[in-house]
Amino acid sequence: MEMSYNLSGENEFRSPQNLIVPSASSPVENSLKEPCTTPLSNDTLYSNANSPSDSCVKPLCNAASENKSQGNKGVKYVSAEGDKLECGWGAFTPACLQSFNTPKGVLLFLCVASFLQGMIVNGFINTVITSIERRFDLHSYQSGLIASSYDIAACVCLTFVSYFGGNGHKPRWLGWGVLIMGVGSLVFALPHFTTSPYEVHFSEETGMCSSNQSMQCAESVSILSNYRFVFMLGQFLHGIGATPLYTLGVTYLDENVKSNYSPVYIAVFYTAAILGPAAGYLVGGMFLNIYTEIGKQIDLTPDNTLWVGAWWIGFLGAGAAALLTAIPILGYPRRLPGSQRYIIMRVSEAHQLKDGSHETALDPDFGKTVKDLPRSLLMLLKNPTFIFLCLAGATEATLIAGMSTFGPKFLESQYSLSASEAATLFGYLVVPAGGGGTFLGGFFVNKFKLRCSGIIKLCLLCTVTSLLAVFIFFIHCPNMPMAGVTQMYDQSILLESSLNLTAACNTECDCLREIYSPVCGSDDIMYYSACYAGCKKKSVLDSGKKVYHECSCILENDPTGSAQAIAGKCTSSCERRTLLLVFMFFVIFFTFLCSIPALTATLRCVSDRQRSFALGIQWIVVRTLGGIPGPIAFGSMIDLSCLVWQDQCGEQGSCYVYQNSAMSRYTLVAGIVYKVVGTVFFLLACLLYKPPPPESLPGSSAASENGNCVLQEHKSSLQTQAAE
Numbered sequence: 001m002e003m004s005y006n007l008s009g010e011n012e013f014r015s016p017q018n019l020i021v022p023s024a025s026s027p028v029e030n031s032l033k034e035p036c037t038t039p040l041s042n043d044t045l046y047s048n049a050n051s052p053s054d055s056c057v058k059p060l061c062n063a064a065s066e067n068k069s070q071g072n073k074g075v076k077y078v079s080a081e082g083d084k085l086e087c088g089w090g091a092f093t094p095a096c097l098q099s100f101n102t103p104k105g106v107l108l109f110l111c112v113a114s115f116l117q118g119m120i121v122n123g124f125i126n127t128v129i130t131s132i133e134r135r136f137d138l139h140s141y142q143s144g145l146i147a148s149s150y151d152i153a154a155c156v157c158l159t160f161v162s163y164f165g166g167n168g169h170k171p172r173w174l175g176w177g178v179l180i181m182g183v184g185s186l187v188f189a190l191p192h193f194t195t196s197p198y199e200v201h202f203s204e205e206t207g208m209c210s211s212n213q214s215m216q217c218a219e220s221v222s223i224l225s226n227y228r229f230v231f232m233l234g235q236f237l238h239g240i241g242a243t244p245l246y247t248l249g250v251t252y253l254d255e256n257v258k259s260n261y262s263p264v265y266i267a268v269f270y271t272a273a274i275l276g277p278a279a280g281y282l283v284g285g286m287f288l289n290i291y292t293e294i295g296k297q298i299d300l301t302p303d304n305t306l307w308v309g310a311w312w313i314g315f316l317g318a319g320a321a322a323l324l325t326a327i328p329i330l331g332y333p334r335r336l337p338g339s340q341r342y343i344i345m346r347v348s349e350a351h352q353l354k355d356g357s358h359e360t361a362l363d364p365d366f367g368k369t370v371k372d373l374p375r376s377l378l379m380l381l382k383n384p385t386f387i388f389l390c391l392a393g394a395t396e397a398t399l400i401a402g403m404s405t406f407g408p409k410f411l412e413s414q415y416s417l418s419a420s421e422a423a424t425l426f427g428y429l430v431v432p433a434g435g436g437g438t439f440l441g442g443f444f445v446n447k448f449k450l451r452c453s454g455i456i457k458l459c460l461l462c463t464v465t466s467l468l469a470v471f472i473f474f475i476h477c478p479n480m481p482m483a484g485v486t487q488m489y490d491q492s493i494l495l496e497s498s499l500n501l502t503a504a505c506n507t508e509c510d511c512l513r514e515i516y517s518p519v520c521g522s523d524d525i526m527y528y529s530a531c532y533a534g535c536k537k538k539s540v541l542d543s544g545k546k547v548y549h550e551c552s553c554i555l556e557n558d559p560t561g562s563a564q565a566i567a568g569k570c571t572s573s574c575e576r577r578t579l580l581l582v583f584m585f586f587v588i589f590f591t592f593l594c595s596i597p598a599l600t601a602t603l604r605c606v607s608d609r610q611r612s613f614a615l616g617i618q619w620i621v622v623r624t625l626g627g628i629p630g631p632i633a634f635g636s637m638i639d640l641s642c643l644v645w646q647d648q649c650g651e652q653g654s655c656y657v658y659q660n661s662a663m664s665r666y667t668l669v670a671g672i673v674y675k676v677v678g679t680v681f682f683l684l685a686c687l688l689y690k691p692p693p694p695e696s697l698p699g700s701s702a703a704s705e706n707g708n709c710v711l712q713e714h715k716s717s718l719q720t721q722a723a724e
Contacts, residue, residue, distance in 0.1 A: 085333040097331065103257045106171075106332060107265055110249050111272035112325050113178045117242045118273045120185055120318045121150055122404070123280010125235070127423075128311035131288060132231065135198060135308045136191065136224040149232040151628050153239025155620055162247045162616020163373055167609070170244075170252040175330030177244035182322030184237025189315040191227040197293050200306045209509035209536050209552075234315075241322075246273075247615040254603055254611065256339040260446055262603075267442025267596045271435045274592070277404075278431045280314070281423055287313045301544065349452040349604040351385045352690045376613055384688040385456075385605045386614060390621040392459070392681035393598055395674045396591060397626030402634030402670065403588070404430075409638070410667065413658040414477045414580070416572035433585045437592030445597050453689055455601040459594040460682040463675060466590035470671035472583030476664035477574035482518075482526040483533075485643055485657055489553055491525075499644065505553035506534045513647040516656050519548060520570035523558040528644075533565050587671070598682075605689065637666040 086093040087101035099105070129143050138146075165173040253269060254262045288309030289302050300307050380386055407430070412422035441462075445455055483489045484501035501513070511531035519530050527533035534552030541547060546567040555563040599615075606614040641662030642655035 085335060085337045087331050087333065089331050100328070101332070101336060103253065103265065103336060106256065106336065107253065107268060109325060109329050110174070110245070110253070110269055113174070113181075113245060113322070113329065114249070114269055114273035115276040115279070116178075116318050116322050116325065117181060117238075117245060118276020119280035119283070120181070120276075120315065120322075121235075121238055121242065122277035124284045124311075124314045124318065125150075126277075126405075127281055127284030127288065128309075128314075131292075131308050131311045134306070135292065135311070136195075136227050138225055138228055142225065142228050146228060146231045146235055148628060149235035150239040150242075151623050153236040154243050155623050157240050157243045158247070158616040158620045158623075159373075161243045162619075163376070163613045165244055165248045166251065166612025166616075169334050170248045170612075171329055171332035171334070173244045173248050174252070175326045175332075177241045178322050178329060179241070179326035180237055181241025182319045182326065184234045184241060185315045185319030185322060187237060188231060188234030189312040189319070190234075191230050192292070192312040195224065195227070197296070198308055200298070200300060208538065208548075209506065209511070209531050209534050243619075247612055247619060250599065250615060251603070251612045256336040260449055263442035263445035263596055263600045265442075266599060267439045270442075270596060270599075271439045274434045274438055275431065278427050281427050284311075284314050285423065287311065349691060350607045351383045351605045352692060376610055377617070380606065380610065380614055380617055383606065385452075385685045385690075386602065386618075388681045388685035388688065389456075389598060389602050389605070390618045391625070392463075392678050392685065393602075393618060393622045394624075394626035395678035395681065396463075396595070396598075397622045398630035398633065399591060399671065399674050401627050401630030405631040406634050406638055409658075410663065413663055414572075414660055415574060415577060416480045416569045418568060429581065429585060430588060433588035434592045437589040438595055441593045441596035442600070445600055450597075451691075452601055452604040453686065453691060455597045455604070456682060456686040456689065459598050459601065460679065460686060462590045462594035462597075463679045463682055466587050467672070467675035467679060469583050469586040469590065470668065470675055472580060472587075473664045473668035473671060475576050475580065476660045477572060477576055477580070479657075479660050480526050480570045480572055481524070482528070482657065483553065484528060487525075489556070491557065501528050501532050503553060505556055506532050509534060516644075516646065517567070518569050519565035519567055521551060521554040521557075521565045522562050523554050524570060525554075525557065526570050527553065527565065530565060530567075535565055601685075634670060637670055638663055641666060 085101075087097045087105075088094065100108075125147060129147065132138060132146075133143050161173065161177075249269065250266055253265045257265055288311065290310040290313070291298060291300070292308045292310050292312070294310060302309065408419070408422040408426040411417060411425055412419060415422070415425075417425065441458075444450070444458065448454070450458060479486050481487050481491075484503070485499060487493060488500070489503035489505065501511070509531050511529065515529055515531070517529045519527050519533055519535070521527060521533055530538070530548040530551070533548065533554055535548035535550060535554075536552075537549040539547050539549065548565045548567070549563070551563050551565050554565060602614060602618055603611050638658070639655060641659045642657070643659050644655070644657040646654050646656055
């Protein structure tokens with residue numbers, strides 16, 4: 001791409017920012033010849049010998065140097081709209097804040113914001129959704145609508161925010177977005193303070209083998225369920241606030257650092273976003289061990305199905321932190337000091353459209369009004385590389401959304417773990433695999449100086465590698481034997497389609513199907529509950545573990561044993577556990593390894609002025625085709641492997657027990673389908689990419705001529721202007 005600058009008249013660059021240089025008395029043509037060091041900010045000097053394109057700033061150098069010798073402190077950079085490029089709020093720009101007015105300073109606060117977003121939306125929400133259902137009498141589809149409100153809000157706002165924010169003051173859009181996200185968290189916690197205290201009425205004998213057990217079904221819908229609209233409002237605000245973060249935040253980082261360092265900065269930014277959910281699971285799980293009515297004495301324990309933890313504390317803390325984080329982000333300028341040199345040195349790698357309409361985006365006034373929105377969208381739709389990168393991102397997002405939602409459930413079923421143990425194990429798996437893959441993806445792009453076509457090939461390689469690792473789901477861990485579900489009470493084979501929890505040993509217990517509380521008998525067989533195991537007495541160990549005694553069904557299978565059962569599932573002794581975890585690590589690692597390269601390729605295959613808008617459109621595609629339907633598709637396939645469904649007063653609820661072999665089989669099919677489709681999309685993006693002509697790439701003689709001689713083309717006009 002030919003880099004030309006209109007230096008005659010107003011000394012104006014073709015960029016969103018001008019360099020305002022004090023006038024000098026020396027002739028302009030002398031400044032074209034003298035080597036010098038260009039001041040890029042009040043305290044930073046930059047040598048012109050580093051890059052051929054740096055010679056483009058030499059006409060400004062001598063003027064600045066001479067002005068500095070007259071007593072000034074250097075060149076001041078202001079944006080095209082006249083805003084000073086200093087960190088602060090209005091006229092309040094203290095000197096102590098200017099040390100943060102750097103790319104690393106911006107990265108710090110954006111990482112905090114993305115960490116909080118991940119912790120709130122992907123951590124706390126997923127952790128407390130069960131407690132919220134229990135506390136406010138919500139059905140699963142209602143809680144699902146609460147979770148989806150975030151993506152709905154993001155899809156609605158993405159076009160508007162990415163288009164107008166991309167041509168506006170990005171830090172202000174970002175700061176207000178983080179502020180709105182913080183308000184959303186406070187709104188989400190509001191129902192705890194506006195409802196009456198949570199009260200529980202239960203019997204100690206519930207779940208034991210005793211007569212006259214009953215459970216009343218609610219005849220009317222609880223008024224508490226109306227609070228779902230407050231939760232939806234909180235999630236909607238979360239979605240609005242997070243929208244600028246992953247569109248404008250990425251482009252703001254990309255614009256203010258060298259192009260080869262940009263993938264590393266973006267990788268660090270996204271790594272913080274991945275660590276957020278892990279922290280949300282850990283911190284949220286810790287708060288759920290605290291009773292929701294703090295200070296109130298109660299006999300319940302967190303193991304009880306009626307327990308509701310302090311789900312609201314995390315939202316209050318994270319909301320307050322988001323409000324504080326928004327303040328410094330709002331103080332950043334439109335562009336950082338010194339960023340002009342990166343704009344000068346940047347070489348376009350945008351896909352070259354056949355009709356040449358991509359050159360329209362080079363106009364400085366393009367994209368500043370609503371009438372340019374359809375033209376900008378049409379240019380993106382005519383870019384096949386961008387389209388297929390979006391579709392590939394959607395397939396990867398489907399897998400990521402599906403695995404993040406049902407990964408813990410997969411581990412829980414395969415290894416016979418509790419929900420908390422499975423979530424913890426999955427967190428230990430995702431943090432190094434997802435975080436490490438995200439960071440290394442950006443590092444590889446920077447290390448090997450990959451251009452757009454090379455980046456897409458790296459994405460293709462990662463997708464093929466993860467596709468091969470997906471075949472590990474051919475193996476699975478067998479189900480733990482469960483009386484009445486996987487085998488008969490007399491340990492005979494039970495048909496998969498049948499379910500018979502009742503036997504002669506528990507017919508007099510009047511057990512309830514509604515109460516699912518698995519126990520592990522001394523005969524190494526799991527039972528649906530202590531009641532279905534025929535247990536008549538209970539004791540509690542010093543560790544808090546419940547032990548049930550005089551279990552008639554266990555006595556039949558193990559006459560010489562103790563005929564007792566321990567609350568919880570039996571421990572799995574699956575020998576394939578380590579192998580399965582290792583390959584799951586590689587699937588997650590290589591999936592995240594291509595995330596930052598794919599994002600970098602998206603930024604480079606479009607024109608500079610369309611980057612924010614392109615990311616907004618990409619996020620709409622990814623969420624619409626991947627993030628929203630992904631959990632639904634995975635959930636539907638996994639539900640096909642369910643053996644025991646929850647019975648809620650005659651209505652089917654959630655699944656209690658899955659068949660491990662079927663779950664692995666359906667996960668394998670989903671993984672292969674989406675990975676193959678993603679591979680095809682990356683391949684098409686690579687084949688259809690049309691880079692700029694070779695003469696515009698760095699290192700070519702033509703590029704050097706363009707970088708050094710553009711000024712010579714204007715020399716005569718400059719000399720004429722100086723003479724006048």
